[in-house]
Amino acid sequence: MNHEDEIMHVVTVERHNAIIAAAYRARGYNEDATQSAVRIAQSASWHGVRTHNGIKAVSLDDHFGSKVGGCVPRAVIEKRTTRFAATEVWNANRKLGQPVAEQAIETCIALADRYGIGQVSVDNAFHYLWGGGYVMEAARRGYVAYTNCTSAKTGVVPFGGKHATLGTNPHSWGFPTTEAVGFPIVIDWATSVIALGRVQQLAREGKSLPPDLALDQDGRMTTDPSKVAALMPFGQHKGYGLALADELFAALIGGSLPTLRGREPVPGAKQTPCFYFQVIHPEALSGGAFGSGLSQSENVKAVLADILSHGNEHCLLPGELEARWAKKCARNNGLLFSRHEIHQLSQIATACGEPELKIDAFPEADMI
Numbered sequence: 001m002n003h004e005d006e007i008m009h010v011v012t013v014e015r016h017n018a019i020i021a022a023a024y025r026a027r028g029y030n031e032d033a034t035q036s037a038v039r040i041a042q043s044a045s046w047h048g049v050r051t052h053n054g055i056k057a058v059s060l061d062d063h064f065g066s067k068v069g070g071c072v073p074r075a076v077i078e079k080r081t082t083r084f085a086a087t088e089v090w091n092a093n094r095k096l097g098q099p100v101a102e103q104a105i106e107t108c109i110a111l112a113d114r115y116g117i118g119q120v121s122v123d124n125a126f127h128y129l130w131g132g133g134y135v136m137e138a139a140r141r142g143y144v145a146y147t148n149c150t151s152a153k154t155g156v157v158p159f160g161g162k163h164a165t166l167g168t169n170p171h172s173w174g175f176p177t178t179e180a181v182g183f184p185i186v187i188d189w190a191t192s193v194i195a196l197g198r199v200q201q202l203a204r205e206g207k208s209l210p211p212d213l214a215l216d217q218d219g220r221m222t223t224d225p226s227k228v229a230a231l232m233p234f235g236q237h238k239g240y241g242l243a244l245a246d247e248l249f250a251a252l253i254g255g256s257l258p259t260l261r262g263r264e265p266v267p268g269a270k271q272t273p274c275f276y277f278q279v280i281h282p283e284a285l286s287g288g289a290f291g292s293g294l295s296q297s298e299n300v301k302a303v304l305a306d307i308l309s310h311g312n313e314h315c316l317l318p319g320e321l322e323a324r325w326a327k328k329c330a331r332n333n334g335l336l337f338s339r340h341e342i343h344q345l346s347q348i349a350t351a352c353g354e355p356e357l358k359i360d361a362f363p364e365a366d367m368i
Contacts, residue, residue: 009342009362010334017042019349020054026352027066028073029096036099044130045335048325051197052130055344057098059200060127064152064262070272071096071126077103086115089253090122094272097128101147101275105134108279109143116284122275123254127152132188134277135174136319139184144280145174150250150273153262156192157230159240162219164230165259167273168192169246176282180301183323191243192231199225205340250274332365 020041024034041054065071075095082089088107092100104120111118128134131147138145151167158165168190175185190196194213202209203225216222217229233239247258256270263271282296290299308315329335337345339359346357 006338008336008338008365008367009359010332010365011337011342011345011357011362012334013042015357016045016054016335016345019345019352019354020058022352022354023054023058023348024061024096027061029066030074033073033096033099036102037096039102040098040129040133042335043133043136045337046326046329047133047136047322048328048336049130049132049322050341051195051201053341055341055348056197056200057129058348060129060152065096065126069265070094070152070262086111086118088118088120090120092122092125092275094124094126097126097275100125101128101131101134101277104275104277105138105145105147105279108145108277109138109141112143112279112281112284117278117280119276119278121249121253122277124270124272125149125275127273128275130188131170131172132174132186132319132322135172135188136184136186136322137174138279139174139176139186140178142176142282143174144176144282144285145172146278147172147276148246148249149275150246150255150258150261151190151196152273154258155196155231156233156243157215158244159233159237162215162230166191166233166240166243166247167258167261168196168231169243171242171246175300177300177304177317179297180304181317181320183319185317186319186322188318189234191233191239191246193234193239194231196231199228199231204344205338249276328365328367336365336367337362 017038020038021034024037037057041057044053066073072094075093077095078091078093080089080091100122104122107120108118128149134147135145148171151169154164154166155168156164156166170190172188177185209223209225211223212221213232214222214228215230216227222228233243253274255274260266260269260271261273286296294302342357342359342362350356
């Protein structure tokens with residue numbers, strides 16, 4: 001491991017956002033879609049989600065998006081008729097995933113305010129990047145939120161298998177716990193034992209994978225990220241089941257064969273991912289009979305305190321690492337990137353007419 005790769009440098013939010021915005025404008029996206037992509041990239045970096053930051057977003061668009069027809073820069077969402085009041089069903093028409101997801105979570109919140117619960121299903125979608133960011137926003141505003149999506153292409157083998165027929169298919173939950181612990185609890189994971197974005201990050205940085213996480217094209221275990229043909233599901237049959245759940249949500253929404261997604265176009269075939277979003281108003285969950293006369297919010301705080309007692313005081317809660325990274329960004333007055341990541345940002349910048357990034361211009365971050 002190169003020690004210099006682990007030193008983080010501070011890039012101002014303004015400089016980062018200008019680069020990401022320029023990259024999306026250069027690809028033909030309108031200003032609303034561009035600013036949505038910028039917000040999601042900024043949020044991912046602000047919370048230390050390096051596998052789904054702006055670098056990953058631009059790479060995703062290069063390989064599966066506007067350059068190959070998987071995403072249509074000026075597409076418009078079509079809202080389909082449904083007989084269910086708390087439900088909306090959308091055809092995204094391959095619109096950029098970030099603005100679709102932001103609009104979907106806002107729609108779910110509005111439905112939850114009215115009906116106690118709201119859901120949006122999205123067909124013909126394009127990858128929305130960091131699912132945790134959308135549910136975190138809802139949780140921060142006091143709601144319980146959930147989303148899943150099928151990934152841009154298959155990359156995970158079923159438990160006991162050797163060929164990738166499932167996506168990395170993430171699940172993301174957000175819970176309104178800021179009053180209780182100081183941040184929203186966000187449970188956010190890919191159903192592979194390691195995120196594909198992490199594999200790609202290690203490949204870019206010339207590092208090896210830990211053992212027993214991935215298979216090469218011959219179905220043999222590999223630690224070389226450049227030779228990865230498929231990932232293992234996390235927790236063996238458990239991760240397999242959760243990955244399968246996303247594929248079944250998609251099958252019910254309108255998604256087609258998983259092994260066709262992200263491949264060369266097949267005439268007449270449907271090859272797009274699907275999204276599902278759900279938001280619940282906490283009042284809609286309340287039975288009103290909390291122990292010791294506690295309120296709902298006091299009960300949440302008491303439950304979490306009990307879980308983190310009995311010798312468990314040093315255990316982390318999901319979302320805590322992201323909250324800590326956000327504090328580091330705030331303390332350093334900017335987003336934190338490694339030397340290698342700044343080089344990648346520089347490549348994105350120069351490709352769309354922005355000035356080159358010189359590593360010496362970005363101070364080392366205080367990571368204490």
